[in-house]
Amino acid sequence: MATSRRRAGTRSQLVLRGLPFAVMALVAVADLVAGPALAFLSLLTLGPTFASVSGSVRRTAAVGALALVIxxxxxxxxxxxxxxQNNLTLATLISVTGASMLAAHLRLRRERELANVRLVAEAAQRVLLRPVPRRAGDVHLALSYTSAAAEAHIGGDLYEVVTTPMGVRLIVGDVQGKGLGAVETAAWVLGAFREAAYDQPDLVCVAQRVEATLTRHLGAESFVTAILAEIGDGELTLLNCGHPAPLMLRRDGHIELVTxxxxxLPLGLSAMxxxxxxxxTCTFGEQDQILFYTDGVIETRDPDGAFYPLIDRAELLNEGDPQQALDALREDLIDHAGGPLADDAAMLLLRRHGY
Structure with a gap:
């Protein structure tokens, strides 16, 4: 699907680049056919106008000069x-070309600014949402993160996996709201979790440390849904704070929500x-899998309004490498949406293998 989107984008660029010349050719033909009775030459201004949409300042000027030559x-x-009448047409062509050159200059400047913002966002993502390890002990991990803010690449969903003296611990969460405020809250949660996961004896104490951090920073009605987990020997300990229940896929093919x-209550609402x-605790044996996800996954709708049937599509996770399987599920999610997702969607897959 990503390849088809790139091809569609390339075709659109080619169409935009050729559009000014096609329009001016049509105007020239129409003027020759109609003769002096009808004034079509003023429509040559469409050439530099369309050129400013996708071309550089020089290209726009060249198209305007070509319009004058025609x-x-x-x-x-x-x-x-x-x-x-012709003098007015020439003056209009020159004026529109100048205005189009200015528009092209402003567009290019905005595109450069956007590119810089995206670079900063990607750097923030690398710091805030670090890549998870591909393996922790006998557990293989795979991650998928799709932000609804396509230009920024980051949003309010969060995740982290750390190896501690108490074992492998992880968190998957979803911040209420969107935008930079949600990203800032996610940074507080992850910072508190990374510190607490190493020195707290159990998940309850880890959650309390995160809660204390949020209490200092969040408003009275702000919150974060999250699920914390600790991988043990043949089992998994979960602490669910108002988050969607993870999906367990057993070795024998049985699928269940671990409620x-x-x-x-979500984190940040302890005062209530x-x-x-x-x-x-639930069993987590060899060849078992568990999928943690945010509500952006199960709340994704297709064009007809139907929610994404995660349980029905979970069989996609049984194929091949965990990351390839999770990538297949992500592609299926995007196909279901039929376009960009309306909300951030994070998925973390754990598959237990024997040594």
Missing amino acids: CIPLAAYSGTLLTW PPEES TSATPKPH
């Missing part, structure tokens, strides 16, 4: 050269309850 002989052929026995989130 206009003068046609005016001479029709006997209107040096008339007030917590008790619902817990005195209850402490309770972790729960």
Whole structure:
């Protein structure tokens, strides 16, 4: 699908580059056929106008000069050269070409600024959302992250996997809201988790450290849904804070949502309850898989409004390498949406292998 989008973009660029010349050719033919009775030459201004959409300043100027070269002989052929009407047409061509050159200059400057913003965003992504290890002990990991802010590449979803003295710990979360504020909140969560995961004895204490950080920085109605996990010997301990339940794919083909026995509030809302989130444990044996994801996955709709059927498509994760399998699921998700996603979508796949 990515290849087809690149091909479509290339075709669009070729069409835009050829459009000014095609338009001016049509205007020239129409003027020759109609004769002096109808004034088509003023439409030659479409040439530099269209050139400014995708061309450089020099290209726009060259197209404007070509429009003048076409206009003068046609005016001479029709006997209107040096008339007030033709002089007005020439003045209009020169003025529109100048305005189009300015528009092209401003467009190119905005494109350069956008390119710089994208470079900064990509650098921020590398710092904030670091690549996860491909393997942690006997567990293979795969990651997919698709931001709804296509030009920025980053959003409010977050993830991290760290190896600690207590074992491999991870977090997958989703910040309420969008934009730079969501990215800033994600940075606070990840910073607190990376520090707490190394020195806290259990996931409850890790969650409390993250909660304390959010309490200092977030407003009263802001929150982060998250799920924390710790990989053990043949088992997995989960602490779900208002996040979508992960999807477990058993070796025997059984698929189930790993729902917590008790619902817990998202991080940042501790003031609303005195209850402490309770972790729960599930078996995680050889060849078992578990998929952590954000709500951008299950809330993706197709053009008819139907939600993405994650459980029905989970069989895609059984094929080949974990990363290839997760990439196939991501492509299927984008195909289901039929275009850009409406929300960020992060997926983290864990597959347990024997040594």
